[in-house]
Amino acid sequence: MASHGNPTSFAATVFNYLIAGRGTAGLSALEAGLDRTSDPKVLTSDFAPSMWDDPDYDWVFKTTPQVHGNGRVVSHPPGKQLGGSSAINFDDWTHASRHDIDDSGEHGNSGWSWDELFPYFLKPETYAPPPPSTSAHVDITIILPSLHGTTGPIQDSFPPFYDNVYKAWEPIYKKLGLGPTGNPKGGRAAGAYMTLFTIEPKNASKIYARTAYWKPNAGRESLVVLTGAFATRVVFAREEGMLVAPGVIFTVDGETYTASASREVMLCAGALQLPQPLGTLRNWRSKFAPVTRHRGAV
Ligand SMILES: Cc1cc2nc3c(=O)[nH]c(=O)nc-3n(C[C@H](O)[C@H](O)[C@H](O)COP(=O)(O)OP(=O)(O)OC[C@H]3O[C@@H](n4cnc5c(N)ncnc54)[C@H](O)[C@@H]3O)c2cc1C
Incomplete structure (x- = not known):
């Protein structure tokens, strides 16, 4: 039975794949935050x-x-709970423009082109067409069903109600010449347009990584999540002269444990925190260079 585990049994198990950070990218994992899936603050989009x-x-x-913002301090709130930032984000379901994606490929990342990635944009999505009440307030002419997925775990929809600000902003931007210049889902995401939201259309609750990916797999015995567990450091070791990552050191309630992986360690702690458990990588690199293979993919 998939579970939230306890630190002692978690540390005694050798996992095939060990993931630190159970946000939007991670799945079976050590997660520093808690599971807040029945919390109305999480499930109510606004x-x-x-x-x-x-x-x-x-x-x-x-x-x-x-310095250039009048000394202002700006908040950056990455999510700390199962589902990570997807649990506290704005629910907008959209993606970048074709030229942004193609640029990534042109900078030397093979496989990163709009055409190669487009099927994967559709894969997570189950699209709900706009109800008639939406068509009265939102320009739905830019929505082409063929540019949306229909079988994925992320349900997305348009809200059934619009307040006056929502009703007004799209026409205003259009009047200023700042409307969409192409199809946002077809690779032209510039200009003002209404996005879909990751909201279940039947009951208007938020869909996020925890509900879409963990919940349907919660019965799998091989899937274990330990919440309240902070990964402090990836364990590096030498194996036949190569650098490998056989585990992760983590803390729960001030106690330190080590979790083990036989195949891969993956860090999915978000863009800002991902480097932290790698603190010692530079030391290990200099000690065991050249690094030709990582057992732990970090
Ligand atoms: C306020 C806000 C609004 C946003 N709005 C949108 C939107 O409307 N549409 C959209 O597409 N995107 C939006 N985004 C961006 C989107 O949510 C993120 O890009 C995405 O969730 C990042 O996924 P991730 O897996 O990289 O990181 P996260 O989802 O942030 O997951 C990282 C996880 O790792 C955990 N963690 C961190 N350090 C450790 C550690 N040392 N040990 C164990 N666990 C750790 C964190 O608690 C977290 O659960 C928004 C983001 C924010 C913050």
Whole structure:
């Protein structure tokens, strides 16, 4: 039975794949935050801002005072709970423009082109066409069903109701010449347009990584999540002269444990925190260079 585990049994198990950070990218994992899937603040889409700057839900990161921003300190709230930032984000379901994706490929990342990635944009999505009430307020002419997925675990929909601001902003931008210049889902995401939201159309609850990917797999015995577990360091070792990562050191309630993996260690702790458990990588590299293979993919 998939479970939230306990630190002692978690540390005694050798996992095939060990993932630190159970946010949008991770799955079976050590997660520093808690499981808040029955919390109305998480499940009610518009309540997201009520979680920001609250250390129970978010890491409460702040910038330094911004010299060119009149000394202002700006909040950056990455999610701290099962589902990570997808649990506290705005629910917009959209993606970048074709030229942004193609640029990544042109900078030497093979396989990164719009045409190669487009099928994967559709894979997670189950699209709900807009109800008639939406068509009265939103320009739906830019929506082409063929550019949407229909079988994925992420349900997305348009809200059935619009307040006056929502009704007004799209026409205003169009009037200013700042409307969409092509199809946002077809590779032209510039200009003002209404996105779909990752909201279940039947009951208007938020769909996020925890509900879409963990819940349907919760019965799998091989899937274990340990919440409240902070990964402090990837364990590096030498194996036949090569650098490998056989595990991760983590803490729960001030106690330190080591989790083990036979195949891969993956860090999915988000863009800002991912480097932290790698603190010792540079030392290990200099000790065991050249690094030709990582057992742990980091
Ligand atoms: C306020 C906000 C609004 C956003 N709005 C949108 C939107 O509307 N649409 C959209 O597409 N995108 C939006 N985004 C961006 C999107 O949510 C993120 O890009 C995406 O969730 C990042 O996924 P991730 O897996 O890389 O990281 P995260 O989802 O942040 O997951 C990282 C996880 O790792 C955990 N973690 C961190 N350090 C450790 C550690 N040392 N040990 C154990 N666990 C750790 C964290 O608690 C977290 O659960 C928004 C983001 C934010 C913050």
